[in-house]
Amino acid sequence: MAFEKFRRKASSKMRDYQRRTSAAPTPSWMQGRYGSDHLGRLLLVLSLVCIVLSLFPRLWLLSLVGLVILSICYWRMFSKRTDKRYQENMRYLRATAGIRRRVRKARKRHADRKVYRYVRCPECRKEMRVPKGKGTVRIVCPACKSEFTTKS
Numbered sequence: 001m002a003f004e005k006f007r008r009k010a011s012s013k014m015r016d017y018q019r020r021t022s023a024a025p026t027p028s029w030m031q032g033r034y035g036s037d038h039l040g041r042l043l044l045v046l047s048l049v050c051i052v053l054s055l056f057p058r059l060w061l062l063s064l065v066g067l068v069i070l071s072i073c074y075w076r077m078f079s080k081r082t083d084k085r086y087q088e089n090m091r092y093l094r095a096t097a098g099i100r101r102r103v104r105k106a107r108k109r110h111a112d113r114k115v116y117r118y119v120r121c122p123e124c125r126k127e128m129r130v131p132k133g134k135g136t137v138r139i140v141c142p143a144c145k146s147e148f149t150t151k152s
């Protein structure tokens with residue numbers, strides 16, 4: 001049947017794709033376990049920071065804190081309650097959405113600091129960017145339509 005043929009071909013293509021992209025197959029002992037996520041990576045970084053700081057003489061207690069955090073990190077990775085772990089991660093992402101947005105913005109500003117200058121509308125405080133090196137420019141705020149001039 002044509003469909004059977006198509007399916008066989010598609011699945012062999014899929015195998016080729018997996019081989020090419022060297023997507024490591026999930027090992028059997030990891031099957032059904034949760035694995036890594038954003039919260040997991042944060043815990044890992046926190047535990048490493050604690051362990052490094054614990055090398056300072058007065059901060060040795062931090063090595064215990066780091067080990068506890070690392071244990072939580074691994075316990076989450078090997079957990080089979082994937083729904084609960086997923087919910088934890090979502091709570092973490094929601095709670096830190098504002099901070100992560102600000103970090104993203106700061107990175108972007110830094111990346112194009114040579115090409116753009118960031119200014120605020122004097123009327124509505126909306127932030128916008130203007131190309132650098134164009135002398136004095138007249139700007140119409142896209143939000144409130146008020147006009148102002150600024151150096152670029």
Ligand SMILES: [Zn+2]
Binds near residue numbers: 122125141
């Ligand atoms: Zn405005």
